[in-house]
Amino acid sequence: MGRPRTYGARKTHASIAASALFGSISRNSHHTKFPASPERSALADITSAVINLKLDGDTENEDKRVGHNHDDDDDDENSETLEDRESEEGSEGLTLQLDENDELETEDETSIFNRKHQHLLPLITAYGIDTGRTLTTHSWADLLPSDCTVIKIAEASYAEVYRITIPSGETSIIKVMRIQSPCDPASSASDTAIRVENIVSEVRIMNTLTELPGFVRFKDAHIILGRSVQAFIDAYEHREEVCKEGRESQFPHPKLYTDASEFLAIELGDAGCVLEDFPVTSIKQVWDILLGTILALAKGEMANEFEHRDLHENNICVSVSPTPSSDHTDTDTNPNLKLGRAGVKTTLIDYGLSRAKLQNGTVVFLDLEEDPMVFQGSEGHPQFNAYRRMRTNLITGERTAKTKSWHLSKTLSPSTSWGEYTPYSNVIWIGYMLGYLKKALKKSESSRATPGGNGRGKGSGGGGRSGKGSVLGLFNEETKGLSGRLDFRTKVENGAFGTATDVLFYCVEKGWVSEVQAEEYGADVSGVF
Known part of the structure; x- marks a missing residue:
């Protein structure tokens, strides 16, 4: 089967x-x-x-x-x-x-x-x-x-x-x-x-x-x-x-x-292999994948009002350069810099569910209302919850994920078209990707701690623990603010993100992405400072 x-x-x-x-x-x-x-x-x-x-x-x-x-x-x-x-x-x-x-x-x-x-x-x-x-x-x-x-x-x-x-x-x-x-x-x-x-x-x-x-x-x-x-x-x-x-x-x-x-x-x-098949081995790789994804989504928003709407681990490709870019790895001048330290490049693929505005102004999208089965996946599964959160937000403006039964209702008649620009969908998938990468990092730590692996005790995340002494614990601590602002329970007035561009600005403010790196993507971050 x-x-x-x-x-x-x-x-x-x-x-x-x-x-x-x-x-x-x-x-x-x-x-x-x-x-x-x-x-x-x-x-x-x-x-x-x-x-x-x-x-x-x-x-x-x-x-x-x-x-x-x-x-x-x-x-x-x-x-x-x-x-x-x-x-x-x-x-x-x-x-x-x-x-x-x-x-x-x-x-x-x-x-x-x-x-x-x-x-x-x-x-x-x-x-x-x-x-x-x-x-x-x-x-x-x-x-x-x-x-x-x-x-x-x-x-x-x-x-x-x-x-x-x-x-x-x-x-x-x-x-x-x-x-x-x-x-x-x-x-x-x-x-x-x-x-x-x-x-x-x-x-x-x-x-x-x-x-x-x-x-x-x-x-x-x-x-x-x-x-x-x-x-x-x-x-x-x-x-x-x-x-x-x-x-x-x-x-x-x-x-x-x-x-x-x-x-x-x-x-x-x-563009390399899909993320699902990429063996995550270091926190530097995780940062490159996360920040590269955010940069691409933000640039897509700026250039073409782009929403991916299906950005799971099989729709991101990953390739590795022989050596990281020396132009962006000088932590002496920017100790908070995260992007570019592992030489990992990310590419967004598969735009089957996506929405974008073409150069002539035509809006191209897929009407997901014609086949609501995409919203009927297992409840509690992060990927299917992401689809439900997109539709819930489109119809009600809320950021939670309504239940499967709510999405099954035949009396539900959305007044808003999937052609509308709702960039919060990109925020949903950034949150999904952050969760996926945390799991990948935890799995990497666990494999190094098993017999025959390279576990080196507490500092390397021995036993796959996520405490502050582990690599995952360090990543969780560094991304605590990011996670909070991605959380659907956070209110807009408390800093909740509304677009991938908002997320990129936050990353630039934190020093994780330099202005030069953002400019290389064609992303205008001049308003950050």
Whole structure:
């Protein structure tokens, strides 16, 4: 039996009417042409030049090849106009126009869209509007260079995550989501397949936040058609062989997919391993993880009114630098400085439940009211309590977590939309993360104190004790004020935090984060002092 879900089912506020979905399309500009991605060197990223398949199965143009260039360091390439890209050899564009009902339709007979695949229109349209490129389609074989290695590293409710490595050592992460498709009847009965409309908000938020420090790098996205290939089958089977009991895959074996199966593959930068799989060994690591998370959330609020809304240990990635940054570890000049002393970098991932304001002012979010099961998890469990606290706060303004029975009430009709900006949700998840890290630190101390471990008595937390003589005791003492202001029982007039930005200001005031470090994240903390 598969492990318990860590995400709520992703229902969306979006409708099929693309004019309502994507208000950024001007009604005075009825024709919008999205060129295919320009060519790039074969190893610039993991995705090589691929055949731009047509969804209707027509093979007439299958010999036309397009490439994808996402070289972040090439400013000239990134500054190309749409007309420049259209003129490149081998590029295929998708032309869309508004019909008499202000809905989007296609007029290019060589486009990847046709009536048979109308369910893909919201995703294709959003991708074109936000990136200026066509969302291309491939087979599984097209996705991989011939000499790469594939390792399955994680699962979410609707996604399998793979690390792709080429011989040079470069890596990319591929997040694969099976799409519920009328062309694939079995997908509608699968509890791991997702509706296209429920993917749109996540892809748009990824593309918007990709340049912000602390957020995952969005490289590209592709629609994948058909049966899987051996490399992914082997990766799936290997993970099943080595995974811990209770963490078996909830996804079908790849051999069960058919020629009609459809997937969205999102190519991301490699941000390390998820926090759940990261062995916390020191208090310095705990500080880096906590403060890096706070910085990213605060910057997201400042730049895009961002709320993550699902920030548990599987939605934070952790990587370690060989040596900490020497610029920020001088405790002689700042003895209270905490960030940067362990060389641990955090990256926020998975924006399936998130809310953000795009650069054009469009607010993108997921309407959690369409599937309230996310609020029905075990009472007393910190993660499920966090979901309930978010909804309680949205509906009532209170900071406690109403019971499951309250959230089950059919007479409850929220007057506030999940599209509203309620940044207190970020405070809830910072509190969750602080509790998680305390448990991880306690577990680390306990393991060092066991026979064969490296326990060194009271000062090292022998026996896993949390008294003042232990590392955990020291951390508890140092974060006592922070914990108090994160506590839902603390009143606003007594200093309770309302946003992640409030939490960051507190950390800067305490000296845990320097002004220089905050500025490197693009976070304005000039009002702190």
